[in-house]
Amino acid sequence: MANHVAAEATPPAACLNQLKKQVLDAGLCVACGACVGLCPHIIFYDGRVAAPDDCGLSQGRCLDLCPQAPEPAQESKRRALHAQAGQTPAPPLGPHAGIWQARAASPDLAGRAQYGGVASALLALALEEGLIGEAVVTRGGQRGAPQGALVRDRAGVLAAAGSIYAAGGSLLALNQALAQETGPKLGLVGLPCQVLAAAAMKAHPSYPAAARRLGLVIGLFCTWNLPARGLRALLAAEGLQGPVKKYDIPPPPAQVFLVETEKETREIPLAKVREHTLAGCALCPDLTAELADVSIGAAEGRPGWNTLIARSAQGESLVKSALERGLLILETPPAESLDHLRAAAAAKRARAAQAWKER
Amino acid sequence: MNPAAKLYAEPLDIIITGVGGQGNVLASQVLGRALLKLGYGVTVGETFGLSQRGGAVMSMVRVVSQGVMGPLVPENRATAILSLEPLEALRVLGAYGHPQVVVLTNDRPLMPVNVIAGANRYPDMADLQAVLAELSSRLYWLPATDVALELGNPILANVVMLGALAASGLLPLGLPELEAALAEMFPPAKMEANRQALARGAALLA
Amino acid sequence: MADLSKLMPGETVLLQGNEALARGALEAGVAFCAAYPGNPSSEILESLADSAAGAGIYAEWSVNEKVALESAAAAAYTGLRAMASMKQNGVNVAQDFICNLTISGSGPGGLVLITCDDPSGISSTNEQDARFIARLADLPLLEPATPAEAMAMIKFAFELSEEIQNLVVLRSLSRLSHTRAGIVPGPLPQTRPKPYWDPKVNHATMPVVPLHAKMHEKLARAGRLMAAAGFNSxxxxxxxxxxxxxxxxxxxxxxxxxxxxxxxxxxxxxxxxxxxxxxxxxxxxxxxxxxxxxxxxxxxxxxxxxxxxxxxxxxxxxxxxxxxxxxxxxxxxxxxxxxxxxxxxxxxxxGLEWRTVDEAYAKRSAELLAKLVPPREFGFCPGCPHRASYWAIKQTLAVDGRQGLVSGDIGCYTLGVLPTGFRRVNSVHCMGSGLGISNGLGQLGRFGFDQPVVSVVGDSTFYHSALPALVNARWNQSDYVLCVLDNSATAMTGFQPHPGTGRTATGQPGKQVAVESVCQALGLPYAIVDPYDLAATQEALYDALQQGGGVRVLIFRRLCALVQGRQGGHPYRMRVDAEACRGENCGCNRFCSRVFRCPGLTFDQAGGAAVIDEVTCVGCGVCAQICPAGAILAEPRKEAAA
Structure with missing residues (x-):
C-alpha cells in the first residue's frame, strides 16, 4: 500500500532551518546563547549550541536575534540598531559620551575582578540603586564551561567576577528570565556579540518583554573567544590540571595567554591558542561592544585598571553616580592608549570585513 | 463431517483488519475455530509483521464447504471486511473491495503516529463513513470501542465486532458457536465479559 | 503457544503452519530442537518448548542459528532425531557449518533444517530466498504448500535424512508459517533410541574429495526417494x-x-x-x-x-x-x-481478459484512498525505552557537534532509521554487523576521520553475534561508543528469553550472562544508565563520546514496555496542564507530539493543546522531561509497581 504514502511536508524557509544552514552548520556560531531558551528545539550543552530537529515554523526569532547571521550585513544591522537607540555608529570605537581609565575604589572588587573591577562595581551599583532588579552574568558552570546566571545583589555579582575565556551561551539565562513578560528590569554583562544580540532583542517586534525589561547592558571588550571544549583541549594539551584561578591576555606585545592555576602560572603562546578559537569570532567587527550602555576592557600597560566607555545617557549617568559615591576612580587616558585602542578596534573591523568577503 | 448450512459465498472470504494490539489475530482465530468445528474448510492467513509496533495488521479468514484455500484472498475479492479501526477499513477496501463487499467497522479511530506528529491528516469521520458506504454494498458503522468501554475494557472491541458479524447474516453460525470457540481460548473467569461483548455486538445490528 | 503434545490424534484442530511443523516433528519423534527466534519462524520452537515437558523432548533457544544447528547435529550423531529452525537470514549465519556438515554427513539420527522465508520482507530486513543453501550444499529441499503438507513433509524429512545421513532442508514461507488451517494430528511415538556415538566413528570433512563424491551420491539417492514420496503431482x-x-x-x-x-x-x-x-x-x-x-x-x-x-x-x-x-x-x-x-x-x-474489479470501482477507490488515507507508520510502542534512548542519542550527538554516526543493528531498535527513532540510525544490515561497521569506522581516525561513532545493539543481538566484533574492537582498540539497548527481552520476535534474562526456552532457570559481566571480562570501561532518565543518559553518553580511546560501553537498561505492562505496568499517570501547554505557539510548535512522536501523546486541535491518550499511554514519564513548559505532568500511580 505504498502508493498511499503521503510525503511529509516541510516548510521551505523554516526559521530554524535557516539558522542551522546560515549559522550553525556554516561554523559561524559563537555560542552567545541569543537563540537558546527561546524554544525547545535549540539546545545548549558544554558550550555548544545545537538544533537536532526541525521546528517546522516559518516565523521565529532565532535567526533574527543571531548576531552572526549573515543577513543583514554586520554594518547595516548595527547601523539600524544604533539608529533605533538614537545614536550613530561612530567608528572605530562606537558612540561614546566619555572614555576613562578606571578602577574600582573598593579593594575587594579590584582584587577579585579581571582588571579594575569596574564592571562588577557598576553592576552592583545598578542593582543597589534599583536601576535593575536582576542581572545576567556569566560564570563557571558544568564541566568548567561557562554559563549564564541570574544575580540579584552585590554578593552574586562578586561570585561571577573574573573573565572566563570560553563562550558561555549566557543569553540563555536572559531568554529564560524574559520568558516572564513582567518583572524587574534586567541587566546584562556580555561580550560584543551578546550586546549586539541584546540590542536586537530590544528592537524585535515579537520580543516585547525584552524591550520592556532589558534595562542596562554592560559590554566587555573582546578580540576572540574559545569554545568550552577548545579551552579544555588547550589546557589538556598544555598538561594543565586542576581548577583555573584566572585567565588573562596581557596587552601587546606579550602575545601570550596566561593561565593561573593553584600550582602555577603558565604562558601559552597566542598562536597556539588561536588553533582553538571559535571560527565565527573572526567575522565579528566589534572590539568594544559598541551597542552597550557602557563598555569595559583592559587598560593598556596598566595592570589593575580598566578602560571604561560610557555610551548611552543611562550609561553615562551610572558612571557619574559611581564617581559621586566614590565607587570608581576615573582618570583621563593617555592619548597614546586611546590611539592604540582606536587602531585595535579599526583593525578588528577591517579583519572582519575581509573575513566576510572571503567567505 | 460435512457442514450443514450453505455459505453466504463460496469461498466466504472475510478480512479482519485493524491496528497491532487490537486483538485482530485473536478474532480471526475464534472465527476460524468456530467454523472449523462446523465442518467447513478454513484457512486463516495472518499478516502481522511489525504489527506490535503500531502498524496495520490483517487476517484473512477463508471458508469453503470443502477443501482448502490459499492463505491470500485474491485482490478485490473479499466477501466482507471486519475492521477494528475505520481508516484501516478503507485501506483494505482499496486492495480487496468491490461493489458487493460488506463492511463492518468499529467507528473509533486510532491515530497513526504520523498523524499525531502532524505530518498527515486523519480524514474527517463523516467523510470516512460516507466513502466506506460508497465503496461497499452494506456498511455497518459500529461503536464497538464505546460498547467495550461500557463493559470495562477497550480490548473487548474485537469480540463486540465478532458479535456484530454473527448477526449480519454473513456467517453460517450464531453466538453460541463463537462463545464456544472463545471458551477454548479464555479462562472461565474472562468468559462473562466475552459473552456480554458478543451479545452487545449482535444487538448493535438489531 | 500451546502444549502440542496434548492434541488428540484424529481430531481436527486449527493449527498455524509453524505449529503444524512442530507437531509433525513431535510425531516424527524429534528429541532435540534448537532455534534462534526470528519471524516468521519463532512459533516453531516456541510451541516445541511449550510441549517439551509433555513430549519429553529438549528444546532450546540457542544464542544463534549456527549454534542451534550444530547442537542439533550433535544429537543426530548420537542417533536422536533433531532439528533447527530459523528465518531466512539465520541460514546465512549457519551457512558455514552447513557447507561442512554436508561433507561429514549427519549421522544416524534424522537432522532437519527448517527455514522460514519471508517474501516481501513482512517482518524482515530482506526477502532473501534461502533455497540457495540446498543447491550450494547439495542438500535435499522440501517446499510444502499447506500446513497439512508441512506436517506430512517434516515427518518424511526425518526419514529421508536418516536414509541418506545428511541434513534435509524444509522451506516454509510467511504465508505458510502464519496460516492456520484444520489439521488432523497423528499419534506420538512412545519410544526413542538411547543416544550413543560410537567412538570409532568420526564425523569430519576429511578426506574431502571422496566425501564430496559421497555427498553427491546421497543427493542422487535422496532425489529417487523424494520422487516416490508423493509431494509432486x-x-x-x-x-x-x-x-x-x-x-x-x-x-x-x-x-x-x-x-x-x-x-x-x-x-x-x-x-x-x-x-x-x-x-x-x-x-x-x-x-x-x-x-x-x-x-x-x-x-x-x-x-x-x-x-x-x-x-x-x-x-x-x-x-x-x-x-x-x-x-x-x-x-x-x-x-x-x-x-x-x-x-x-x-x-x-x-490471451485472456483479466480484471480484478470493474474499472470504475478501481479508479474511484484508488482516488479516494489517495485523498483520504494517510500511511500508518511503524513506531516504537508507547513507553518503549528505545524512543527515550534514541532521543538521548539524538540530543547528545547534536550538542557534540562533530556529525556523529550511529550504526544500527537488528531488533525493535532497527526502527531507529524511521521517524520514530528520529532517523538517527545511519546503517543497518544483519545481526551484529553494527559493531563491525563501528569497528571499521573506529580505526579511521588515523586518516583524519573525525566523526564520533556510536553503535547500538540490542541485548539479544549482543549475545547472538556482537561478541566477536566486540572482542576485536577491544583487541585492536577501535574508537567507538557501544550502546547496548538492554530491554531484557528478545522483544521484536515475541519476548523470548536470552542469556541476559537467565531463563531458558522452557521457562527453567539457566545461568544468567549479564552484559556487564562480559564487559568486565573483556576489561571494557562501561556504565549502566536508565534511558528513561534523559538528562543522565545524555550526560553519560556525552562523557563517553568525549573520552575517545578504545571502545567503551554504555548499557541502556530498561525493561521492554510491553513486558513491563505485563508485570504490573509503569509508575505514572500522565496528564497535560492545558493552561501551561504552549501548543502551536511560536517556539514550541507541538514539540512533544510532532517531534517526540509517542502514540500515547496526541494533540487536541480544537483545544490547541497536547493531550494524553489514556487508553494508549502506559505512564513511563519520559515525555514530561521534554516539555519546555513543564506542562506534561507525571503523577505517581498508586496501584503500579515501580
Missing part, C-alpha cells in the same frame, strides 16, 4: 496450453488464479513439493506435453533457472519451448506472489 488437462510449475504457497495461488480465469481446461499445474534435486523425469515428461511454461515460485527464479538448464540439456529431444516467469517479467522478481499477480500473468500468456 500434476493436475490439469492431458495436453495443456500452458504448464504452470509451482512450489510453496504459489501452488495454491496458481490454482485459484486458474479458477478466477475459468481456465482450468487450458492450463495445468505441476506442483512441486520435493524440489531439489529436481524431479527431472517428472519435469521432462510434462515439458514434452506442453510448449509454454510459467514458473510460480517465491522469491528467486530457483526452479525457473534450474528447469531451464535441465531443458537445455534435453532441448534437442523436446523441441522449442517458451518459458515465462521472472526472467520475462510476467511475474515480479521481487515481493510475494498473489492469486491476482498469477492470474494476470496467465491471462497475458493465454
Amino acid at each position: 500434476y493436475e490439469g488437462p492431458q495436453k495443456p496450453e500452458l504448464l504452470i510449475i509451482a512450489s510453496g504457497s504459489s501452488v495454491l495461488y496458481a490454482a485459484e488464479a486458474l479458477q478466477l480465469l475459468k481456465a482450468e481446461d487450458k492450463a495445468g499445474i505441476l506442483k512441486l513439493g520435493a524440489t531439489w534435486p529436481l524431479p527431472e523425469e517428472l519435469i521432462l515428461d510434462h515439458l514434452a506435453k506442453c510448449g509454454r511454461v510459467l514458473f510460480a515460485e517465491e522469491v528467486d527464479p530457483f526452479l525457473e533457472n534450474e528447469i531451464k538448464a535441465l531443458y537445455a540439456q534435453n532441448a534437442g529431444r523436446l523441441g522449442a519451448k517458451a518459458f515465462f516467469g521472472k526472467a520475462t517479467g510476467h511475474l515480479a522478481a521481487i515481493g510475494e506472489n498473489t492469486p491476482g499477480r498469477l492470474a494476470a500473468a496467465m491471462a497475458r500468456i493465454l
Whole structure:
C-alpha cells in the first residue's frame, strides 16, 4: 500500500532551518546563547549550541536575534540598531559620551575582578540603586564551561567576577528570565556579540518583554573567544590540571595567554591558542561592544585598571553616580592608549570585513 | 463431517483488519475455530509483521464447504471486511473491495503516529463513513470501542465486532458457536465479559 | 503457544503452519530442537518448548542459528532425531557449518533444517530466498504448500535424512508459517533410541574429495526417494496450453488464479513439493506435453533457472519451448506472489481478459484512498525505552557537534532509521554487523576521520553475534561508543528469553550472562544508565563520546514496555496542564507530539493543546522531561509497581 504514502511536508524557509544552514552548520556560531531558551528545539550543552530537529515554523526569532547571521550585513544591522537607540555608529570605537581609565575604589572588587573591577562595581551599583532588579552574568558552570546566571545583589555579582575565556551561551539565562513578560528590569554583562544580540532583542517586534525589561547592558571588550571544549583541549594539551584561578591576555606585545592555576602560572603562546578559537569570532567587527550602555576592557600597560566607555545617557549617568559615591576612580587616558585602542578596534573591523568577503 | 448450512459465498472470504494490539489475530482465530468445528474448510492467513509496533495488521479468514484455500484472498475479492479501526477499513477496501463487499467497522479511530506528529491528516469521520458506504454494498458503522468501554475494557472491541458479524447474516453460525470457540481460548473467569461483548455486538445490528 | 503434545490424534484442530511443523516433528519423534527466534519462524520452537515437558523432548533457544544447528547435529550423531529452525537470514549465519556438515554427513539420527522465508520482507530486513543453501550444499529441499503438507513433509524429512545421513532442508514461507488451517494430528511415538556415538566413528570433512563424491551420491539417492514420496503431482488437462510449475504457497495461488480465469481446461499445474534435486523425469515428461511454461515460485527464479538448464540439456529431444516467469517479467522478481499477480500473468500468456474489479470501482477507490488515507507508520510502542534512548542519542550527538554516526543493528531498535527513532540510525544490515561497521569506522581516525561513532545493539543481538566484533574492537582498540539497548527481552520476535534474562526456552532457570559481566571480562570501561532518565543518559553518553580511546560501553537498561505492562505496568499517570501547554505557539510548535512522536501523546486541535491518550499511554514519564513548559505532568500511580 505504498502508493498511499503521503510525503511529509516541510516548510521551505523554516526559521530554524535557516539558522542551522546560515549559522550553525556554516561554523559561524559563537555560542552567545541569543537563540537558546527561546524554544525547545535549540539546545545548549558544554558550550555548544545545537538544533537536532526541525521546528517546522516559518516565523521565529532565532535567526533574527543571531548576531552572526549573515543577513543583514554586520554594518547595516548595527547601523539600524544604533539608529533605533538614537545614536550613530561612530567608528572605530562606537558612540561614546566619555572614555576613562578606571578602577574600582573598593579593594575587594579590584582584587577579585579581571582588571579594575569596574564592571562588577557598576553592576552592583545598578542593582543597589534599583536601576535593575536582576542581572545576567556569566560564570563557571558544568564541566568548567561557562554559563549564564541570574544575580540579584552585590554578593552574586562578586561570585561571577573574573573573565572566563570560553563562550558561555549566557543569553540563555536572559531568554529564560524574559520568558516572564513582567518583572524587574534586567541587566546584562556580555561580550560584543551578546550586546549586539541584546540590542536586537530590544528592537524585535515579537520580543516585547525584552524591550520592556532589558534595562542596562554592560559590554566587555573582546578580540576572540574559545569554545568550552577548545579551552579544555588547550589546557589538556598544555598538561594543565586542576581548577583555573584566572585567565588573562596581557596587552601587546606579550602575545601570550596566561593561565593561573593553584600550582602555577603558565604562558601559552597566542598562536597556539588561536588553533582553538571559535571560527565565527573572526567575522565579528566589534572590539568594544559598541551597542552597550557602557563598555569595559583592559587598560593598556596598566595592570589593575580598566578602560571604561560610557555610551548611552543611562550609561553615562551610572558612571557619574559611581564617581559621586566614590565607587570608581576615573582618570583621563593617555592619548597614546586611546590611539592604540582606536587602531585595535579599526583593525578588528577591517579583519572582519575581509573575513566576510572571503567567505 | 460435512457442514450443514450453505455459505453466504463460496469461498466466504472475510478480512479482519485493524491496528497491532487490537486483538485482530485473536478474532480471526475464534472465527476460524468456530467454523472449523462446523465442518467447513478454513484457512486463516495472518499478516502481522511489525504489527506490535503500531502498524496495520490483517487476517484473512477463508471458508469453503470443502477443501482448502490459499492463505491470500485474491485482490478485490473479499466477501466482507471486519475492521477494528475505520481508516484501516478503507485501506483494505482499496486492495480487496468491490461493489458487493460488506463492511463492518468499529467507528473509533486510532491515530497513526504520523498523524499525531502532524505530518498527515486523519480524514474527517463523516467523510470516512460516507466513502466506506460508497465503496461497499452494506456498511455497518459500529461503536464497538464505546460498547467495550461500557463493559470495562477497550480490548473487548474485537469480540463486540465478532458479535456484530454473527448477526449480519454473513456467517453460517450464531453466538453460541463463537462463545464456544472463545471458551477454548479464555479462562472461565474472562468468559462473562466475552459473552456480554458478543451479545452487545449482535444487538448493535438489531 | 500451546502444549502440542496434548492434541488428540484424529481430531481436527486449527493449527498455524509453524505449529503444524512442530507437531509433525513431535510425531516424527524429534528429541532435540534448537532455534534462534526470528519471524516468521519463532512459533516453531516456541510451541516445541511449550510441549517439551509433555513430549519429553529438549528444546532450546540457542544464542544463534549456527549454534542451534550444530547442537542439533550433535544429537543426530548420537542417533536422536533433531532439528533447527530459523528465518531466512539465520541460514546465512549457519551457512558455514552447513557447507561442512554436508561433507561429514549427519549421522544416524534424522537432522532437519527448517527455514522460514519471508517474501516481501513482512517482518524482515530482506526477502532473501534461502533455497540457495540446498543447491550450494547439495542438500535435499522440501517446499510444502499447506500446513497439512508441512506436517506430512517434516515427518518424511526425518526419514529421508536418516536414509541418506545428511541434513534435509524444509522451506516454509510467511504465508505458510502464519496460516492456520484444520489439521488432523497423528499419534506420538512412545519410544526413542538411547543416544550413543560410537567412538570409532568420526564425523569430519576429511578426506574431502571422496566425501564430496559421497555427498553427491546421497543427493542422487535422496532425489529417487523424494520422487516416490508423493509431494509432486500434476493436475490439469492431458495436453495443456500452458504448464504452470509451482512450489510453496504459489501452488495454491496458481490454482485459484486458474479458477478466477475459468481456465482450468487450458492450463495445468505441476506442483512441486520435493524440489531439489529436481524431479527431472517428472519435469521432462510434462515439458514434452506442453510448449509454454510459467514458473510460480517465491522469491528467486530457483526452479525457473534450474528447469531451464535441465531443458537445455534435453532441448534437442523436446523441441522449442517458451518459458515465462521472472526472467520475462510476467511475474515480479521481487515481493510475494498473489492469486491476482498469477492470474494476470496467465491471462497475458493465454490471451485472456483479466480484471480484478470493474474499472470504475478501481479508479474511484484508488482516488479516494489517495485523498483520504494517510500511511500508518511503524513506531516504537508507547513507553518503549528505545524512543527515550534514541532521543538521548539524538540530543547528545547534536550538542557534540562533530556529525556523529550511529550504526544500527537488528531488533525493535532497527526502527531507529524511521521517524520514530528520529532517523538517527545511519546503517543497518544483519545481526551484529553494527559493531563491525563501528569497528571499521573506529580505526579511521588515523586518516583524519573525525566523526564520533556510536553503535547500538540490542541485548539479544549482543549475545547472538556482537561478541566477536566486540572482542576485536577491544583487541585492536577501535574508537567507538557501544550502546547496548538492554530491554531484557528478545522483544521484536515475541519476548523470548536470552542469556541476559537467565531463563531458558522452557521457562527453567539457566545461568544468567549479564552484559556487564562480559564487559568486565573483556576489561571494557562501561556504565549502566536508565534511558528513561534523559538528562543522565545524555550526560553519560556525552562523557563517553568525549573520552575517545578504545571502545567503551554504555548499557541502556530498561525493561521492554510491553513486558513491563505485563508485570504490573509503569509508575505514572500522565496528564497535560492545558493552561501551561504552549501548543502551536511560536517556539514550541507541538514539540512533544510532532517531534517526540509517542502514540500515547496526541494533540487536541480544537483545544490547541497536547493531550494524553489514556487508553494508549502506559505512564513511563519520559515525555514530561521534554516539555519546555513543564506542562506534561507525571503523577505517581498508586496501584503500579515501580
